[in-house]
Amino acid sequence: MWIWVAAVVAVYVAYAPLAELVCKYIGIGTLKRSARNQRVIALTFDDGPDPRYTPKVLDILAQHGVRATFFVVGERAKAHPELIRRMVSEGHQVALHAQRHVHAWLTGPLRSWRNVAEAKRTIESLTGRPVTQFRPPWGGFNWVQRLAMARLGLTPVLWSVRAIDWNAGDHAAAITRRVTEGAHPGAIVLCHDAGGADGAPLNTIRALPDILTCLQRLNYTFVTTEEAQQIRQRREVEARSIHARYPWGRRLLIQLWRVIEYLFTTVHHVRDVNTIFRFGLVRWWLGERRDADGRVVIRDGAIALDIHFQNDSVITFATENPRVLLRGLREAREGFHDIALTLMHDPRCRDVEVVFAITLINKGMDMLGFHIEDLPPTFTNRFLKAYMSFLLGMHHPEGFSRLRRGAQPLEMKLMWMTREELFERYGSLEARRREDGPGDGQGTVRRER
Incomplete structure (x- = not known):
């Protein structure tokens, strides 16, 4: 029975x-x-x-x-x-x-x-x-x-x-x-x-x-x-085409790393913004920062938005081709509009005081309004450089050879911008949205060109 x-x-x-x-x-x-x-x-x-x-x-x-x-x-x-x-x-x-x-x-x-x-x-x-x-x-x-x-x-x-x-x-x-x-x-x-x-x-x-x-x-x-399904399918085809020319060992490594990355982004609540950026919310720990008048604009413990570059964007930003880099900076500028809108309208980001990244991908970011600083050669910073170099070598079409050549070596930098500076440069999209209305009828806001 x-x-x-x-x-x-x-x-x-x-x-x-x-x-x-x-x-x-x-x-x-x-x-x-x-x-x-x-x-x-x-x-x-x-x-x-x-x-x-x-x-x-x-x-x-x-x-x-x-x-x-x-x-x-x-x-x-x-x-x-x-x-x-x-x-x-x-x-x-x-x-x-x-x-x-x-x-x-x-x-x-x-x-x-x-x-x-x-x-x-x-x-x-x-x-x-x-x-x-x-x-x-x-x-x-x-x-x-x-x-x-x-x-x-x-x-x-x-x-x-x-x-x-x-x-x-x-x-x-x-x-x-x-x-x-x-x-x-x-x-x-x-x-x-x-x-x-x-x-x-x-x-x-x-x-x-x-x-x-x-x-x-x-x-x-x-x-x-x-x-939505068609967009996802196109994105998957694009990703496969990017990696198709990579050696099989590196393709396997990328697939395995995606599992680790998924766990990391889930545990640390890293959120996608657009094709260029992701971000997580952290507490600022890098010391006071002052403006030109000596006024303290950031203190340790302030809520900060930690920017992460999407993996595929390293192909654009870790380049020595000026035209490719310029195109990437234009895309980044539009991406920062989305970050500004997120800080304006997402209640989880209402208390963010600074936007920053510790990254190898910092070339040209001063032109976008970021303060760029060298980092001291501490053990933590050396580890971060090794880790980010590994990610760059894994995803870049030239592989790890990209790290060994070039007119300028890739160096870890701190790039940061206060909330007020971000809004001053990139919050204008919101003003334009109010002037032009809700966009093209599908919730799309016209971007500045």
Whole structure:
């Protein structure tokens, strides 16, 4: 008897929980976010359409010129085809959230397959367009459902930020805070325009204007999840093409290092800004700094934004080609606009007093307004130089030979700029945003050239 019970349990675990482990938590074959270094966000809405709430969500998106993705339930879409037609006419993506809103762990093989296939037929008949993405209800998986997705050409899509907007009560402010503080380059945000507790989508509707305004101020571009997937795929192709000419040993080293880097950025909360920069928040420990009048502008213990260069940017900045370096400095200038906007509008950065980096990549940074200082030859600084030289040699096309040649040796420097200096140089983008409006209709702010 117990053997049969154990066998049934084992089969069930293999059928559903194991599928969820592989597809949801490990994320094999599942889209959870776009490229980490692209300043885009995909806003998504589940469980609709609902005539009580969905039109209000569409109205707000239209007012802000934002496109989103609606993962709709097939039977609800069939009952309200006019809402599906409106989504399509206003430029939104319509994707699948199953024919019926049931958890994959509670459905057998035949029903699981039909729940995907029927939803695809229903939505394609209403939109007249092919559907390429599927978000399982509650993010639940089983293997038959996943096989159906693969057979029907559907990519499973989950999320990297949750609004948690399905509960009862008045908590619009909490939704706004979760989304705006959780937002990051490449984020896929999970919201709801239906479902949950009675009246719960009203919280989403109340929070949505503030969310869109904040993210537009932070210079994010809103994309659909199909576009987010395409951006990620292009970025992966670019990365492979950069490394394709590297020796196989160095390619293997880069892949292994990505695991270490992921752990480091997770533990130390290092966040992507754009294609050039990442940053972490630390306490300043490098002593007082004074301005030309002798006034103290930085003290030890001040909250500081520690800049990290994206790995691929070393190809641009660690060069002796003046044209390539000049292009890199122009890109860095635009990147600092994004950092200035982050300090202006991200509540986690409201107390930052200084922006700095200890880096080998410092050539030309004085032209961008940074104070550049030599570092004393302490053990820590020698270790940092060796570590950063290793990273540079690993990622640069010329490999470690780049460290042994060149008219000027690469030296570790401290580059820093106060919050006020950053705003004076790069905060003008915010003033231009106020003058020109929210941009091109997708949350894009026009950049200075």
